[in-house]
Amino acid sequence: MHIRFLASPINPADINQIEGVYPLRPTFTKELGVLPDGEHKELAVGGNEGVAEVIAVGDQIEDLKVGDWVVMGRSGFGTWRTHAAATPNDVTRIDKGIGSLQAATLTVNACTAFRMLKDFATLKEGDFVIQNGANSGVGQAVIQIAHAWNIKTINIVRNRPEIEDLKARLKSLGATYIVTDEELGCYKTKDLIKEWTNINDNNVGIKLGLNCVGGKISTEMAKYLCRSGYHVTYGAMSRQPITIPASLLIFKDIKFLGYWMSRWYQYHSKEERSEMMNEIIGLIRQGKLGDVAHDEVTWGSSNENDESLKIKLLDALDKSYTGFHGKKQILQFQL
Amino acid sequence: MHIRFLASPINPADINQIEGVYPLRPTFTKELGVLPDGEHKELAVGGNEGVAEVIAVGDQIEDLKVGDWVVMGRSGFGTWRTHAAATPNDVTRIDKGIGSLQAATLTVNACTAFRMLKDFATLKEGDFVIQNGANSGVGQAVIQIAHAWNIKTINIVRNRPEIEDLKARLKSLGATYIVTDEELGCYKTKDLIKEWTNINDNNVGIKLGLNCVGGKISTEMAKYLCRSGYHVTYGAMSRQPITIPASLLIFKDIKFLGYWMSRWYQYHSKEERSEMMNEIIGLIRQGKLGDVAHDEVTWGSSNENDESLKIKLLDALDKSYTGFHGKKQILQFQL
Structure with a gap:
């Protein structure tokens, strides 16, 4: 199936992962394109959290349809991109009815809080x-x-x-x-x-x-x-x-x-993930769980070139890295 | 019921308890006799581990009979004494067929090892x-x-x-x-x-x-x-x-x-205690669990007076306290 990302935050752990000091590696592949020198080098996409819309599904996939919203069902998928091919197990379908920025930040902070209050x-x-x-x-x-x-x-x-x-x-x-x-x-x-x-x-x-x-x-x-x-x-x-x-x-x-949210995702089923997401989305809809403080970093509007996007991304990474900036940087993809 | 002690070790925790730096207090009572000044002061007997023989049982007690051996079923009973009144819940009956010194040191070290290997x-x-x-x-x-x-x-x-x-x-x-x-x-x-x-x-x-x-x-x-x-x-x-x-x-x-053995005793039934004891006694009988290195401190032979007993006890306490003496001091009551 194919998905297009709506919004993806930059979390501190994403940066640790790029630095190589995080115990989970992102997914490396040679399929992400050819480098300027013509070589097919192994590359990975940063980002572990985000919300995407399903834009195409294969015949065998029954529980997802075009237009559905999905969040990541595992760590290391790579969410700082506009489009991706995914398997149903990579993602968890969520109910719509919350904003894309809220949906983009569901799977790490809110889920960590939710599970720690439930599981000990x-x-x-x-x-x-x-x-x-x-x-x-x-x-x-x-x-x-x-x-x-x-x-x-x-x-x-x-x-x-x-x-x-x-x-x-x-x-x-x-x-x-x-x-x-x-x-x-x-x-x-x-x-x-x-x-x-x-x-x-x-x-x-x-x-x-x-x-x-x-x-x-x-x-x-x-x-x-x-x-x-x-x-x-x-x-x-x-x-x-x-x-x-x-x-x-x-x-x-x-x-x-x-407690490590990534481990939980590793050992729990799609059904358990869905149940948790729905409960959290319910709290959001009832106004009991608000937005995190954030900056929207818009991405892909027509007047941007590669260089301006790069500067924008590095600036957002810098703000995330220093930590005490206090606001989560969320990439918002405009297509 | 009444019991007479056969043997009781001095463990480091017993000394900590007397010093007041152990979180469990011994059982205080005014029934232990009159002080030299005639006052009925609250007193407690030291020692948390030991083996005793049942010498009298009331009519209501069905699962214990005269001649049975018992070990302590809880901490804080006070085992450094020749005789005591006890309730069935204070003790756990054990199978005979091991020595009294082995029986006297069952409930702390061997049980702690046993449980830690089983329960985590x-x-x-x-x-x-x-x-x-x-x-x-x-x-x-x-x-x-x-x-x-x-x-x-x-x-x-x-x-x-x-x-x-x-x-x-x-x-x-x-x-x-x-x-x-x-x-x-x-x-x-x-x-x-x-x-x-x-x-x-x-x-x-x-x-x-x-x-x-x-x-x-x-x-x-x-x-x-x-x-x-x-x-x-x-x-x-x-x-x-x-x-x-x-x-x-x-x-x-x-x-x-x-892990704290005293807490285990607090929250587990007589049946669970018996099951554990029997399994450990089985290992001892099979020669798979040997004696701890120890000194026997005989107690109550006819040629001893209060003063010589006091010196003997203080010496045993000193040896237990320094810790690196390496041998467990076990009081062996001779009656």
């Missing part, structure tokens, strides 16, 4: 989740999905000059409590968190901690988890390892686990 | 386990039980002058391979371990790592685990925390968990 602790309404890097793309999705499910969140963010604005913004997304990294270690905050979560003994309290930072803040966070709680690492923004006191493992039975 | 990774014959502190009581039990089940072990021990003697001794217990902490980080050892375990990709290799040391060696050990392997901490002899690179969690899906 058994959370019920009123339960608590604590997370660091709460302002990250995944962090914001965690806040919103948890809020939609009546799960309370304690959100750790780095202190910064405009901290009150950030707190207000996260509150508006549904964050229950927000503390800064500096506040986290204070006795006053410890008491506050105990009060919020009604920690009377080790068996109640916070069942799940989500860590995308690493280092000291991830250890501090682990200490707030209840007995047999889950500490799930899905990122390492500080580039620091996690240090665990043995007592948290032995006596408190905290489980230190990792 | 699904191990089949020929699979590999790696452990540090391989010369510890639990470590030696791991070697023997794994050997009995045809599971291969890679055993890390600290380098020492008489290392060849130690290697020979662990080999005689059934250790498959032995490496020193100093050798572990060497490229040569890395290649050797790959060769031993046939690591061709991340999906095969070593499924389970057992850690009672902590610090650098526990991180090194984690790197040898296969994808989705289990790193289980049950001790911290180095008193160092465990440092985990985020990539081991996220991309390699290594699960860092803790």
Whole structure:
């Protein structure tokens, strides 16, 4: 089948993949065309996330038709391009009725947040989740999905000059409590968190901690988890390892686990992928899961030449790479 | 019912408990007698492990009879005493046919080894386990039980002058391979371990790592685990925390968990306890699980007075406390 991409974001992991420091390689092929020197060299297309429209299907394909929207069903497909040939297993059909930019950013951040809230602790309404890097793309999705499910969140963010604005913004997304990294270690905050979560003994309290930072803040966070709680690492923004006191493992039975969305896609069926997508799209339609902050990078309008496109792409990559630009760069293909 | 103790070891955790640095308190009671000043003060008896003989049972108790041997069914009972009143739930009946010193040391080391080999990774014959502190009581039990089940072990021990003697001794217990902490980080050892375990990709290799040391060696050990392997901490002899690179969690899906035998006893039934004991006693009877190195500390022979008993106990506690004495002190009650 053939698909044309509508929109594809640039995620930090895409850049790590190009740098060769990401454990998943993109799909290399000799079919992407001939190099200027005439050689058929192995090439790969960057990008792991995106939404595309089906523009042609073979006779054997029954569950997809021309006009359907699809997102990527696996990592490493290569989404920074206008057109591609794909197999049905490369993609997951999604319900329309959300914008293409929303659809383009479904499969990484929102799905990571969704799965981490579902697949570790058994959370019920009123339960608590604590997370660091709460302002990250995944962090914001965690806040919103948890809020939609009546799960309370304690959100750790780095202190910064405009901290009150950030707190207000996260509150508006549904964050229950927000503390800064500096506040986290204070006795006053410890008491506050105990009060919020009604920690009377080790068996109640916070069942799940989500860590995308690493280092000291991830250890501090682990200490707030209840007995047999889950500490799930899905990122390492500080580039620091996690240090665990043995007592948290032995006596408190905290489980230190990792989460990687790409692995989930590898081991789960098309049906499971669809079910997750539909649930997330439902939240978007109900207004419970909003857009990520982003810049639209339009691509392929008639007055652009190769050189201007290259500059545009490099600029978007630069903005994604520096990370603290704060907005996701999304390529929007105009055809 | 009433029981009389036959033998009770002194374990490091017993001493930590007396020091107040262990998370489980012993059972305090005012019924242990009157202090010299006439006051009924709350007292507790030390010791968490031991074997006792049933000497009297009430009418309601059906599954225990006079003459039965029992081990402790929970932590904190207090085993450093000649006699005690107990409820059936305090104890687990065991098959006789092993020595009292073997029976006295069943419930901590052998059971910890047994459960850690059963409850985390699904191990089949020929699979590999790696452990540090391989010369510890639990470590030696791991070697023997794994050997009995045809599971291969890679055993890390600290380098020492008489290392060849130690290697020979662990080999005689059934250790498959032995490496020193100093050798572990060497490229040569890395290649050797790959060769031993046939690591061709991340999906095969070593499924389970057992850690009672902590610090650098526990991180090194984690790197040898296969994808989705289990790193289980049950001790911290180095008193160092465990440092985990985020990539081991996220991309390699290594699960860092803790194990505490006391928690297992808390959440498992009498039947499950009996089943485990019988399986371990079976291994002992078949000669597959040998005695731990120990000193017998006889207690209560007719020519001893309170003062000489006190000196004897303090000496045994001292030897247990220094740890590197290497032999478990076992009180043997003579009545």
